Structures are given as C-alpha cells and as structure tokens.
Amino acid sequence: MTALLETKNLEVFYGDFQAVFGVDFHVNEGETVAIIGANGAGKSSFLKALSGLVKSRPDGILLDGKPVGGRPAFDMVKSGIALVPEGRRLFPSMSVADNLLMGENGKSGDRGWNYETICDLFPILRERADQLAPTLSGGQQQMVAIGRALISNPRVLLCDEISLGLSPAAVKDVYAAISEIKKRGTTIVIVEQDLNAALSAADRIYCFLEGKVSLAGRADEFDRSQILAAYFGS
C-alpha cells in the first residue's frame, strides 16, 4: 500500500544550519500520526518542509507516491497539504469570518468542509464571525486556525503545536475537535510537546531528537519510560 504522505531521507536547512537529518516518515489515508519531541528537536522544521514553507528536495516528499517536495507553500496547499501553523498566525486586521474564508483560496477538492460545516464544528465561531480575530480567547483563535486550514478540504491536515499556550480546558476542546475531524476521514499529522494530548489522539507516533527520528511505531506499543528516553535522549 502506498502511503498518502511520505518523506524519504528528508533534510531541512536554514542556510548553513541543518535542522532535520534524513527523516523517513509516512502517514496512511485516514490515520492520525503524532510527532513528539523536545524544543529544538526539528519537529516544526519538518512540518514547515511538508507544507512548503521551507525548501526541500523534490523527491524528499511524496504525496500518493509522487514527488512534491520543493514546491512553494501556495502550491502544496492546493495539492491537499494544509498547515495549522504554530502560534496560530491569524490575520490580525481581519474578522473571524474573513480569516476562515481566506482558507478557501487553497481549496484542493470537496471533502465536505465549508464555512457552514466549520461553524457546526466550532459553533462559537458563528457567534463571533464579525469580531476581529485577535479579540478572541486563545482557544477560540486556535479553532479559527484549524478551521481556516480545514476549509481548504485538505487530504492531510498538519497541526503544529496546537495546544501551546492554551488552558487545559481549551486543549481538551481543541483535541475533541481533532477527534471529530479524524472521524470524518481526514488524515492528520500533529506536532506536539504535550505527550498526553499527542498519545491520546494518535494511532502512531514518531519521536524526534536532534533532528532525527529516535522512536517510531504504534502509540500503544511503547511504555512511558521508552517514550521519555527517546524524547530526552537519555
């Protein structure tokens, strides 16, 4: 079976600095995969490469077995790879509705996600549609960020540190939505420092350490000490 999204020996550079070293990774259709690791492990750089924000080799990233690496981000999203960026990165001068509708520019098909179904998933956003995005709470802003990526009807939804800076209640709400999105068949890749949140959502995990994969497999096949050893490198 061909993986939906795959990387082969993927390397990520920022000028002379190398952040990711030869990572082999795959996610199958309908699967949720979590990438865990400490700060500076290369997780976000890996997602940036997958989304096209950072350049990579053409054959380093494969979608349906076809090379898509090196394409700019505005092409990647139209191929079906959408990113929820770290820190949410909403458009501050725009309303909630305009932020969501901006996502439609990257539409890659019709998998049932539109403004109405996004608002059904996050009803609070319908109430706050005309408010400027920065006036929302952190959890609500994260809902906008997820909705904005989801409205492009991606084949793979990449989520970068979606629990960062949120209250425990907001993290619970956000992960409940991730679970619902998964149920509707969207393939999801989550980068997460919060081990509990990641393990609860994922079918499989990859642990990154110093830009390399230190552990990979089914989320339930490792005990906590193995994961912590791979996480901290001890």
Added chain:
Amino acid sequence: MEHLNTIVQGILLGGLYALYAAGLSLIFGVMRLINLAHGDLIVLAAFVLLAMVTALGLPLPIALLILLPFAFALGWALQRYLLNRTLGDDILLPLLVTFGLQILIQNGLLVAFSADSRKLSLGAIETQSVNILGLSIGVVPLITFAVAVIVLGALSYIFYGTGLGRRLRATSDSTEVVQLMGVNPRVVFAIAMGISFVVLTIAAFFMGIRSNFDPSVGPARLLYAFEAVVIGGLGSLWGTLAGGVILGVAQAIGARINPEWQILAGHLVFLVFIIFRPRGLFPKQ
C-alpha cells in the same frame, strides 16, 4: 463669504491630491513599498494621454478609457518582473530601484517631449462654473473631487467587499501565512500595482486638465501625495482623502494670505503633523 470660498476651493483641490495619493497609499498598505517614481508615473501617464489626443485625434475622456487597461497591465508587469525582485528584508533596494525609475522616466520624457510645458484640454467645460449657495465653483474641480470620492469608494469596496480585497488585506498582514492559504503574494502585489497604475492614470487626467506639466514636475506630485498619505495615516484609504483635503485647504489659505505662501503653507501643515501626529489621522493598526 470669501473665506468660505477659499476653504471650498481648498477642499476641492484636496480631491486632486487624494487622487495623487490613493495609489501610493494602496501600495504602501499592501506591500510596505514606497514608490518614489509615483509622481513621475503620473506625469508619464499625462504625456501618454497628450500623445493619444494629438497623434490619434482621440477625445481626452476616450483616450483615458482606452489607456486604463494598459495602465493596469504595465503596473502588473512592472511589479511582477522588476519590483517583486527587490522586495525582501532590505527596504533600501526597492527605494533605490524606484528612484532609478524616476530618473529614467524624467529623462525619457525630456527626449520624447522636450522640456516644454504642456496641458490637456477638456474644452469649454474647463472654464464653466456652478453657483452653489452664492459660491462660484468650477465644474472641473467639482468633478475632480467627485471622482476622487468615487475612486476611493471603489477601492474601499474592493478591499472590504471582495475576495480580492481579502487577499490584499491578508497579504498585507503576512506574506508567509497567505501562502498557506494557497495565495502567491507576488501575484497579489502585481495586482495591487496594476490597480495603483489605474488610479494614477486617472490622477494624470485631472492633473493635466487643471495645471501645466512638464517632465520635471513629477517629484512635486510625489511630495503632495506623500504628504497627503502621511497626514491621513499610512495605509488608510479614506485617510488619504482627509489628508488631501487638509493639504488643499492649507495651500488655499496660504495662497489667500500671500500667493507665494501657497506651497509653503501645505508643507508647514505637514511638518506640524510629523511633529505632533506622525502616524497621521487614521493610522493602520
């Protein structure tokens, strides 16, 4: 009544300055680029209109309508193939390139049209006036102001009422994040420059009717545009109209006191804003 007349004439002159400034404001708002060639591009467009009228014998308004789509295409191409290459972390590079463009346009116009002063003619309407509440108001200044309001209204509609406007505003917020939304910021920049060229061509039409022009007057138009943008608030469209009106009224009052003070009065008001309200009346948040 004379004082009121002075203020009304100043307000109407502000419409012309708002037209000078609208394109500059749009470009700064979307891509933080200060186009130093903006004034010379207005003069270039006026000369092209003059050439269309004299060489092809077209009526001036028809020449304007024909020129507008070409102006959009030229602005689009200039941004796509030249200015986009200069955008990045170094803000000096686009300034230098547009400064070079300014010199190219001025010298090109000198070669093609000489240093003689020219004017566009709209016929008898130029000298007509209407009487409103005892004030005699020129038809052309009135039309200029009305067109400025219509242009700014249209730009405002594009910005806040269309999908293109959403892309323009989002690109202004973050050129990186819009890419995650499937938008190529360089294409958005090119469209913005195309719109700016359409607006500056309309400004050229009214400048050419209302005053003489020669290849050297571009920098002064840039200065008026720049002052109107700063007074109104960087990147604010309706602020641009307010800035143009304040500048126009200041110049009209200055001229009323002493004709030699007309330009100086405008610059002094600009200076007051720079000192006490450097972000202008309606700054972009």
